[in-house]
Amino acid sequence: xxxxxxxxxxxxxxxxxxxxxxxxxxxxxxxxxxxxxxxxxxxxxxxxxxxxxxxxxxxxxxxxxxxxxxxxxxxxxxxxxxxxxxxxxxxxxxxxxxxxxxxxxxxxxxxxxxxxxxxxxxxxxxxxxxxxxxxxxxxxxxxxxxxxxxxxxxxxxxxxxxxxxxxxxxxxxxxxxxxxxxxxxxxxxxxxxxxxxxxxxxxxxxxxxxxxxxxxxxxxxxxxxxxxxxxxxxxxx
Ligand SMILES: *Cc1c(COP(=O)(O)O)cnc(C)c1O
Numbered sequence: 001x002x003x004x005x006x007x008x009x010x011x012x013x014x015x016x017x018x019x020x021x022x023x024x025x026x027x028x029x030x031x032x033x034x035x036x037x038x039x040x041x042x043x044x045x046x047x048x049x050x051x052x053x054x055x056x057x058x059x060x061x062x063x064x065x066x067x068x069x070x071x072x073x074x075x076x077x078x079x080x081x082x083x084x085x086x087x088x089x090x091x092x093x094x095x096x097x098x099x100x101x102x103x104x105x106x107x108x109x110x111x112x113x114x115x116x117x118x119x120x121x122x123x124x125x126x127x128x129x130x131x132x133x134x135x136x137x138x139x140x141x142x143x144x145x146x147x148x149x150x151x152x153x154x155x156x157x158x159x160x161x162x163x164x165x166x167x168x169x170x171x172x173x174x175x176x177x178x179x180x181x182x183x184x185x186x187x188x189x190x191x192x193x194x195x196x197x198x199x200x201x202x203x204x205x206x207x208x209x210x211x212x213x214x215x216x217x218x219x220x221x222x223x224x225x226x227x228x229x230x231x232x233x234x235x236x237x
Contacts, residue, residue, distance in 0.1 A: 020048055021055035023231050031225070035218055038082050038103075038207075040228030042067065043235035046074050052231065053079065061103070061226050065091035072098040084168075084226060086140050089113040093120075102127040103168045103207055103226075106140040108155050111162065118161035126163045128207055131190060133183045134172040141169065144190055151199060166205030166224075167191050171213055180213055184220035191221070 024039065031037060040061040041049045049060060049071065058078060062068035063085025072081060080100035087102070089110055096117045105111050105127045118125035132141030142150065150156065156164060167190060171183040191206040207224040209217025214225040228235070 020051040020232060024052050024055050024057055027227060027230060030215075032218060034223055036205075036224045038084070038224060038226040039231050040084065040210075040226050041071070041232065042085070042228065044228075044232045045236060046071060048232050048236075049075060059100075061228070065095045068095055068098060082226075092117045096121060096123065096125070100126065101165065101205075104128070104130045104140065106130040106132075106142065108150060111155075111159070115159040115162045124161055124163050126165050126202075128166050128168040128205060129164060131167050131169045131187055133169055133186045139170060144186070147190070151194075156200070163202050164200040165202050166207060167194070168205075168207040170208070170210070171217070177216065181216055181220060184208055184213075184217050184222070188221040 028037060036059065037057070038059045038061040039049075039052050039057050040063075041052070042061065042063045052060075053076060059080045059082060060071075061082045061084040062071065063083070065083075065087065068081055068083060072079075081098055082101045082103050083095065083099045084103045086106065087104060087110060092110070092113045096114075102114060102125060105114065111127065114125050114127060129147060130141035131147060132139050132143055156162070167187065169183075169187040171180040174180055187208055188206060194200070195203055205224050206222050207226065208220070208222040209215075209225040209227075211227050211230040214222070214227060217225060
């Protein structure tokens, strides 16, 4: 429905679905208290999301504006939708009413668009600043220097409809645990530093860790993990 990639797994969609609840429960059982789970449902069906919802999951992550909007329309109202992908400024208006947390704010231009659209509909937009510590070409986000420059230049003041709730980051896609750990530790240090300076009122989320590295991320201080594959299996399209 959303793209041309065809699901080619070895289990049928039906078998897969029955696994969702049990995989979810297994993961939840291992998460320490205080660590929130975002079930990353991008490229997965409404049926798979319903399975997780029935098992109690309420926070879901999507990375495409159109897909989030369509799923919002088909699924229960008490789901909190997190936007986790690269967001073009011209898509902000479309999803503003439906997004509980914009996790991937990666430029000041995007931030000011979110601010304007939030104020247009009289909403407070909750956001995380995406920090790029991996510096892989495929990754987005503020560098540490850019973030501190933006803070000291007052870029975040005069945005009454924005609540900066924390930071989000991704480690390099690497088997080298020490390397990945050092990137998570950098994110954690930035998070702790900004927290201790009390720059933002509601600053409390350190979102890091995906299916293959969330345990390591938690050991470095993550309090929000974004897990897709380990819950839903390989992406369906
Ligand atoms: C897709 C995605 C995830 C989930 O990745 P999995 O490996 O499927 O767990 C987490 N965070 C972001 C930003 C993503 O785009």
